[in-house]
Structures are given as structure tokens and as C-alpha cells.
Amino acid sequence: MTNQKRMLLGSFFQTFLGHHLAAWRYPETKTEEVTSLSLYKEIAELSEKGKFDIIFLADVLAHNEEDIAYTPQIRLEATTMMASLASITKNIGLVATLSTTFTHPFNVARQFATIDHMSGGRAAWNIVTTAHDHEAANFGLEEQLDHSIRYERADEFVEVTKKLWDSWEKDTLLFDRENGIFLDEKKIHPIYHEGKYFKVRGPINIPRPPQGYPLLVTASASDKGREFAVKHADILFTLAPSTVEEGKAVYQTIKRKVAVYGRNPEHFKIMPGIVPFVGKTEKEAIEKFEHFQELILPQLGIGWLSRYVDHDLSQYSPDDPMPELKEVDQVNGEKGRFKLLSDLARERNYTIKELARYFVATQGHLFVVGSGEQVADTLSDWYLNGAADGFNIKFPYFPGGIKDFVDYAIPVLQERGLVQTEYADGTLREKLGLDYPSLSTVNV
Amino acid sequence: MTNQKRMLLGSFFQTFLGHHLAAWRYPETKTEEVTSLSLYKEIAELSEKGKFDIIFLADVLAHNEEDIAYTPQIRLEATTMMASLASITKNIGLVATLSTTFTHPFNVARQFATIDHMSGGRAAWNIVTTAHDHEAANFGLEEQLDHSIRYERADEFVEVTKKLWDSWEKDTLLFDRENGIFLDEKKIHPIYHEGKYFKVRGPINIPRPPQGYPLLVTASASDKGREFAVKHADILFTLAPSTVEEGKAVYQTIKRKVAVYGRNPEHFKIMPGIVPFVGKTEKEAIEKFEHFQELILPQLGIGWLSRYVDHDLSQYSPDDPMPELKEVDQVNGEKGRFKLLSDLARERNYTIKELARYFVATQGHLFVVGSGEQVADTLSDWYLNGAADGFNIKFPYFPGGIKDFVDYAIPVLQERGLVQTEYADGTLREKLGLDYPSLSTVNV
Numbered sequence: 001m002t003n004q005k006r007m008l009l010g011s012f013f014q015t016f017l018g019h020h021l022a023a024w025r026y027p028e029t030k031t032e033e034v035t036s037l038s039l040y041k042e043i044a045e046l047s048e049k050g051k052f053d054i055i056f057l058a059d060v061l062a063h064n065e066e067d068i069a070y071t072p073q074i075r076l077e078a079t080t081m082m083a084s085l086a087s088i089t090k091n092i093g094l095v096a097t098l099s100t101t102f103t104h105p106f107n108v109a110r111q112f113a114t115i116d117h118m119s120g121g122r123a124a125w126n127i128v129t130t131a132h133d134h135e136a137a138n139f140g141l142e143e144q145l146d147h148s149i150r151y152e153r154a155d156e157f158v159e160v161t162k163k164l165w166d167s168w169e170k171d172t173l174l175f176d177r178e179n180g181i182f183l184d185e186k187k188i189h190p191i192y193h194e195g196k197y198f199k200v201r202g203p204i205n206i207p208r209p210p211q212g213y214p215l216l217v218t219a220s221a222s223d224k225g226r227e228f229a230v231k232h233a234d235i236l237f238t239l240a241p242s243t244v245e246e247g248k249a250v251y252q253t254i255k256r257k258v259a260v261y262g263r264n265p266e267h268f269k270i271m272p273g274i275v276p277f278v279g280k281t282e283k284e285a286i287e288k289f290e291h292f293q294e295l296i297l298p299q300l301g302i303g304w305l306s307r308y309v310d311h312d313l314s315q316y317s318p319d320d321p322m323p324e325l326k327e328v329d330q331v332n333g334e335k336g337r338f339k340l341l342s343d344l345a346r347e348r349n350y351t352i353k354e355l356a357r358y359f360v361a362t363q364g365h366l367f368v369v370g371s372g373e374q375v376a377d378t379l380s381d382w383y384l385n386g387a388a389d390g391f392n393i394k395f396p397y398f399p400g401g402i403k404d405f406v407d408y409a410i411p412v413l414q415e416r417g418l419v420q421t422e423y424a425d426g427t428l429r430e431k432l433g434l435d436y437p438s439l440s441t442v443n444v
Numbered sequence: 445m446t447n448q449k450r451m452l453l454g455s456f457f458q459t460f461l462g463h464h465l466a467a468w469r470y471p472e473t474k475t476e477e478v479t480s481l482s483l484y485k486e487i488a489e490l491s492e493k494g495k496f497d498i499i500f501l502a503d504v505l506a507h508n509e510e511d512i513a514y515t516p517q518i519r520l521e522a523t524t525m526m527a528s529l530a531s532i533t534k535n536i537g538l539v540a541t542l543s544t545t546f547t548h549p550f551n552v553a554r555q556f557a558t559i560d561h562m563s564g565g566r567a568a569w570n571i572v573t574t575a576h577d578h579e580a581a582n583f584g585l586e587e588q589l590d591h592s593i594r595y596e597r598a599d600e601f602v603e604v605t606k607k608l609w610d611s612w613e614k615d616t617l618l619f620d621r622e623n624g625i626f627l628d629e630k631k632i633h634p635i636y637h638e639g640k641y642f643k644v645r646g647p648i649n650i651p652r653p654p655q656g657y658p659l660l661v662t663a664s665a666s667d668k669g670r671e672f673a674v675k676h677a678d679i680l681f682t683l684a685p686s687t688v689e690e691g692k693a694v695y696q697t698i699k700r701k702v703a704v705y706g707r708n709p710e711h712f713k714i715m716p717g718i719v720p721f722v723g724k725t726e727k728e729a730i731e732k733f734e735h736f737q738e739l740i741l742p743q744l745g746i747g748w749l750s751r752y753v754d755h756d757l758s759q760y761s762p763d764d765p766m767p768e769l770k771e772v773d774q775v776n777g778e779k780g781r782f783k784l785l786s787d788l789a790r791e792r793n794y795t796i797k798e799l800a801r802y803f804v805a806t807q808g809h810l811f812v813v814g815s816g817e818q819v820a821d822t823l824s825d826w827y828l829n830g831a832a833d834g835f836n837i838k839f840p841y842f843p844g845g846i847k848d849f850v851d852y853a854i855p856v857l858q859e860r861g862l863v864q865t866e867y868a869d870g871t872l873r874e875k876l877g878l879d880y881p882s883l884s885t886v887n888v
Contacts, residue, residue: 072627073649081558111521117479183512
């Protein structure tokens with residue numbers, strides 16, 4: 001187990017070719033491999049080469065029809081994708097996104113237990129609730145469930161999955177060939193869960209995962225979501241505010257909440273997202289970024305932006321100023337990103353096209369363009385000033401964006417002793433210095 | 445595409461060490477690897493070495509508590525397991541079992557579409573309904589849904605998944621970097637499905653799978669189940685009757701039903717299960733089988749047998765005769781296996797222990813002990829007499845049971861020109877000479 005404090009790095013990928021929504025047009029992007037294992041294998045291999053702690057795959061349950069022609073929105077299903085990568089990676093943590101809104105905890109507990117076994121203890125679950133009407137419509141609802149109901153359900157959902165993972169004690173398997181005793185049946189327990197949303201007898205039919213529980217990750221930004229996070233998660237993925245000072249304040253507030261829940265704040269990792277355009281030199285990085293911005297069609301991203309600001313922008317001209325938006329309390333979708341975009345629109349008097357261009361490049365995340373040194377400086381600044389435990393790196397394009405980062409930024413961070421140069425042994429929890437979950441909920 | 449008629453071979457595995465329920469006690473069985481990728485990777489590699497057409501993973505949603513100490517019943521979740529094998533195999537079809545009873549078609553369509561993309565068109569879905577009360581109790585029900593409701597739901601479920609796979613036409617992706625057009629949005633269609641069980645807007649957010657639809661497999665044996673099979677499936681996995689003559693009659697009946705549904709019977713493959721104990725010589729095979737039978741404890745398999753005969757046998761002594769069982773119509777579980785076991789109990793006057801010993805070795809499947817030649821003779825007999833299109837080989841133990849078959853039986857079958865000696869190019873459907881599904885249900 002490694003206990004030395006260091007900056008954690010997540011390699012964030014989507015199955016639509018890059019975080020920059022025009023990435024697919026860039027000549028070096030492997031656009032034609034968008035549905036091929038070859039591309040995702042390369043992303044995983046480059047991430048392990050860079051000694052990233054985790055690889056992180058987002059997922060949603062619908063695309064945005066308004067600009068699907070210009071904005072690739074292919075979303076390969078995250079748990080099966082991560083399972084595919086489990087058998088061709090050795091050390092990296094595998095974070096797959098799965099919503100609690102339209103699945104059942106018995107199935108989800110089994111999926112993640114299986115990935116944890118197949119990967120030798122490297123599975124992680126990014127727990128989300130399903131936020132948009134388009135997604136709800138694929139599951140028979142006219143509109144999504146109310147925000148507070150989604151989190152109430154998510155809370156019980158995770159409680160049930162933990163009980164199921166706990167339903168086999170750690171040393172249940174005996175393999176006593178001589179006497180014909182395969183396992184100790186006294187160490188397997190039904191859970192008899194009866195709650196508001198679920199009734200589950202248990203036990204699960206899979207031995208306890210190597211990590212006890214797969215690592216639990218969430219990106220929730222609302223009040224209810226943050227409460228959910230500090231109660232359940234090991235890693236919180238955040239949309240950072242614009243300055244280190246603000247970031248530090250948010251960081252400290254969250255860590256205090258973790259302590260209020262009786263948990264060790266050191267064992268709760270806060271990782272903001274950041275989009276780096278890295279070049280061999282600053283000049284090269286700027287040229288690359290400018291090239292990407294030139295690839296943005298006027299209409300690109302407006303449909304997607306509409307969804308995040310909860311307002312149909314296709315009814316206006318792209319050169320119109322941003323219309324008046326709802327108040328954050330009235331929004332039933334992703335509140336964190338709504339607030340950030342709504343503030344930006346107001347403060348900077350952006351036209352629709354301008355806000356869309358900003359959104360296409362960053363999707364609201366921190367953003368840095370520069371040499372490896374410069375990118376490392378930005379990360380160090382946040383990390384050493386106590387505003388982050390690490391970062392989810394949101395690469396602008398694939399696989400080149402990872403390669404740039406691994407070639408130019410990682411060596412600088414390693415030289416400065418901020419990130420690991422080799423993987424530690426053990427499960428993902430052990431590699432990150434997190435505790436093995438205790439059997440808190442076993443029914444006997 | 446290969447059009448030459450040949451015997452299809454499926455490599456059937458469970459994640460509990462062998463089809464013989466005492467397999468885990470056999471010295472050569474890799475019992476300690478029961479939850480490790482290493483074992484399943486070896487099984488997949490041996491299966492590709494033997495040029496098996498498909499690898500087939502069963503799954504259920506609960507274990508049988510009565511004899512879990514003696515009968516390993518670990519069931520790693522099948523879709524994530526198969527996704528793990530997708531990236532480390534090249535040619536074999538990957539059949540994962542997933543129940544329609546407690547999942548949603550939007551999620552399932554995405555899981556199998558992803559496996560199909562990641563494997564280059566080798567995904568297959570073994571469609572089951574959830575048959576036992578213990579499984580239903582993990583999803584909030586006191587007892588399982590009625591048999592006919594399960595199949596009505598399954599029928600609509602598969603209809604929805606097909607519509608979702610059809611919701612992207614084949615040539616939707618354009619990758620027109622020059623003009624910034626990623627795809628042709630006119631080729632993506634909402635499905636607006638509204639049925640008795642599901643309301644799904646669609647489209648899916650994943651391009652059409654390489655196979656059109658992943659291969660569809662089922663093992664349904666009841667009347668309703670067979671109707672479901674001939675309507676939807678490409679492969680029917682069966683529990684064979686005891687003689688070739690009976691097998692031929694069943695085969696012909698099913699093929700006629702396929703024709704009644706307007707489908708080409710040649711494109712519907714019937715594959716009974718068979719358990720082979722293969723040795724270098726007949727003597728070696730018999731000794732191996734006898735060794736396995738000696739490993740059976742008196743209580744082994746009685747709990748599991750109870751479930752299949754829908755009667756708690758733990759209340760009797762193992763030496764008692766089999767009690768009177770229900771009539772097949774009263775059984776809400778797996779009707780095919782119930783009938784076989786119930787007939788056997790009656791015809792042979794078995795004691796509970798005797799029927800359990802038979803069940804432990806075969807789970808009701810065809811069964812052969814012998815040299816490679818002898819095993820090949822049995823398979824040829826069924827195949828050449830028109831009682832099967834191929835077989836699901838249910839290996840007694842892992843990984844040795846596959847190795848024995850590949851070393852001793854496969855070369856004989858290959859010499860006789862009955863099975864393939866190399867894989868054909870293309871997707872699984874192409875390798876098996878099956879049609880690419882037409883876009884029958886696209887809404888425009």
C-alpha cells in the first residue's frame with residue numbers, strides 16, 4: 001500500500017473522439033476508429049504508460065438530436081467497455097459510469113463485482129442519476145424524475161449494492177477438496193433489504209469483490225448530490241470554479257462535510273476536470289488550440305449547450321445574445337454546469353455562438369494551453385495550494401491528446417515528485433491508500 | 445462467408461469449474477482460479493484453438509442455498525465476463541446470457557451493441573427469462589412471474605431491442621471532416637415504441653452493431669418458449685431426448701415451426717447440449733469418469749435437484765425413493781428439464797441419491813464417455829442423422845475438460861470433414877452463413 005501523498009491523475013475519455021467537440025475533424029484524430037476496440041485499447045495503453053491512476057468513462061442514455069450531425073455523441077455502454085479493457089490492462093483503475101435511475105442494484109452489484117474480479121481489484125463505479133428528459137423518454141417517462149427523488153433512490157440503491165457485496169464475507173471460499181467442502185456457508189448472508197424503492201433478499205451469487213467494494217466515484221454537484229457524495233464516494237469528480245482561491249474554498253467545504261459524516265477526509269479524493277492543450281512548446285500548443293477552434297462550425301454545440309442551460313437555443317440566430325435563463329433552483333438537470341454557464345453568459349455578455357464556442361472547447365471545465373512545464377504549473381498550483389487531490393484530465397482529442405500529455409506534461413510532474421513513476425502493487429484501493437471497506441451491514 | 449454445411453460447436457462454460465458438480469474436487473481442476481481472469485482466458489484460448497464456433501456462458505440470478513457448501517454455484521455476470529473475453533479473443537462468437545425479466549431493453553440493447561462493436565461483430569445474446577422464486581426474491585417479488593407473462597414480456601423486450609439496433613441505419617457515419625458533417629442525421633430514427641410492457645422513444649446512442657443484430661440464442665423448451673425461439677432466435681440450445689430417433693423427431697418439428705414463421709430453417713440452428721468425458725483411450729475416459737463419480741458426496745446436488753424438480757428433497761433421506769412430483773403443467777420453472785428428470789425418476793425407480801448422482805454428472809444432458817473416436821461417433825450419429833446442427837459441449841471440468849476434447853475429439857471430427865479447421869473471415873453471422881438482419885422496423 002502506498003501512503004505517500006501524491007497528485008492523482010485520471011484519464012478521462014468519451015467514445016466520441018475527444019473532449020473538444022470538433023476533435024473528430026482534426027487530421028490526427030482516429031475518427032474512423034470511433035467504434036473499434038483498437039482506439040480504446042490505445043487510449044488505455046497510453047494511460048498506463050503515463051502511470052495514470054484511473055481511466056474514466058462517462059456515459060449517458062440518449063443523444064442530443066439538435067446537432068447530432070456536427071457533434072459526435074456516440075456513447076458505447078460503459079460497463080461492457082470497461083470490462084473489455086479489464087483484460088488488456090494491468091494496473092490502471094477502471095471507472096465506468098452507470099446510472100441508478102433506470103437499473104436495479106442486484107444487476108449492478110453483479111456487474112461491478114465481476115469487473116472487480118476480472119481486473120484483479122481495479123473496478124470503480126461512477127454513480128450518476130439520469131438528468132435529462134431525452135434519457136427518461138427511453139425508459140417510458142415523459143420527463144425525468146425529480147432531482148430529490150433521484151438522489152433518494154440513488155442513496156438506497158448504493159446501500160443495497162454495498163449490502164450485496166458484503167453478503168459474502170472475505171474468507172468464504174475454502175476449496176477443501178479432501179472433505180468436499182467448497183465454501184463456508186455460514187459466511188454467506190441474505191440481506192433481507194426492504195426500503196422505499198427496493199426489496200432485495202440476497203445474497204449475491206458472486207464472492208466478495210477483491211476490493212471489498214469497487215471504488216465509488218461520483219460527480220454530483222447539487223446540495224443533495226454533495227451529501228450523497230460525502231456519504232458514499234471515495235472520489236468526487238468536480239467542475240472546478242475559475243480560480244485556485246475559489247477552488248480551495250470549495251475543497252475545504254467538502255472535506256469538512258466528509259468529516260461531519262465521520263469519515264477520514266484524507267480518504268476522500270477531490271478531482272476537478274481540466275482540459276489541457278499541450279505542445280512541445282507553448283507556441284505549438286497555441287497553434288494546435290487555434291487549429292481546433294477553426295474547426296468549429298457556427299451551429300456546432302448549440303444543441304448540446306441548449307440541454308445544459310435547459311433552454312432551446314436553436315430558435316435564435318447564433319449571433320443573438322444569450323437569452324435570459326432559468327434560476328438554478330428551477331433546473332431539474334445538472335445544476336453545477338448550469339450555474340457555471342449561466343453565470344458566464346451573464347457576466348461576459350456572450351452571444352449564443354460565443355458561449356457555444358467556449359462550451360465546445362471546454363464543456364465548462366478548467367482549461368490550459370501551453371508546454372508541458374506550463375500545464376504542470378497549473379496542476380501544481382491547484383494541487384499544492386490545497387484546491388485538489390488530483391485531476392481528471394479531459395483530453396481534447398484521441399489518442400493524440402493523451403500522447404501529448406504523456407510525452408510533455410507527465411515527465412515534468414514526475415520530476416517534481418508530484419505523481420507516481422511506477423504503479424504500486426495490490427488492488428486499486430491499496431494503490432490509492434484507501435481502506436478496505438468493513439463488513440458494516442452484514443445480517444446474521 | 446462460409447456456406448458449406450458443417451457441424452457447429454459451442455464451448456459451454458460456467459464460472460463454477462465444470463459441468464460435473466463435483467469437478468472442483470478433481471486434482472487437475474483449477475479450483476483456486478474460480479474468480480480469476482486467468483482461468484477464463486485459458487478456456488477462451490483453448491476454445492479458439494479447437495476452432496469452436498461460439499463460447500457460451502450461462503447465468504442465473506441466485507444460488508441454491510440448500511447445498512451451496514458442496515456445489516459451487518458462483519455465477520460471474522455474463523455480459524461483463526464476455527466483454528472481458530472480447531478483447532483477448534479474435535474469432536470465436538461470444539454468447540452471454542441475460543434475462544429479460546428484470547432488465548430494461550434500452551440498457552440491454554446498448555450492452556450487446558457495445559460488445560458487438562468491441563469484438564468486431566462476435567456478440568451473441570442468450571435470451572432467458574428468470575424462472576425461479578429465489579431469483580425473483582432478489583428483485584422484490586415473492587415468487588417469479590407467471591411463465592406466460594415472462595414470455596410475453598420477453599417477446600416485446602426483444603422487439604424493442606431490435607428496433608433500437610435498427611434505429612441507426614448501416615451507413616449513418618460519414619466522417620466528412622472537410623464539411624464538418626460527422627453523420628447523416630436522416631439515417632437515425634426514434635422508434636416511438638409503446639407496448640404493454642415498455643414505452644421507449646429511442647433512438648439508441650450507439651451506431652448499428654456490425655452484425656446488424658448480435659446473434660440471438662435461446663434455450664426455451666416450453667410451448668411458449670419454442671414459439672419465442674422460432675420467431676426470434678438464430679440458435680436454439682436444447683436438452684436432447686435420449687435417442688437419436690427422438691432427437692430427429694424434435695429437430696424436424698422445430699424446423700417446421702421455423703418455416704411456418706416464414707423463416708429459412710437452414711438459418712435456424714439447433715444445438716443440443718452434451719457432456720463428454722474424453723480420454724486418450726476408452727479405458728482412460730472411463731477411469732476419469734469413475735474418479736469424478738467417486739468425488740460425489742451423498743448430499744451433493746440434492747438442493748440443486750430440488751430446484752429443478754420443484755420439490756424440496758432435503759426433507760427426505762438420500763436413500764429414500766424419489767417422491768411423487770407435480771405434473772409438468774403445474775411447474776412454473778424450467779419445464780424441459782423438469783419433464784426429463786420427472787420421467788427418469790418414474791421410469792427407473794431412482795432413489796433421491798441416485799437421481800442426484802445422475803444429475804451431478806449430466807444436469808440432464810446427453811452424455812458420452814470414451815476415446816476421441818467414440819465421442820466423435822456419437823456427435824456424428826446425431827448430426828448426420830439430422831437430429832442436430834451442432835452441439836453445445838458441456839465440459840466436465842476446467843480447463844482440462846476442454847483440453848481433452850480439443851486434443852482427442854476435435855482432430856477426429858476435423859479429419860472426417862465435419863467441423864471447421866480454420867475460422868472464416870467476417871462477423872459471427874458471416875462465419876455461420878446467417879443473413880444480415882434487414883431494417884424491418886425502421887420508423888420514418
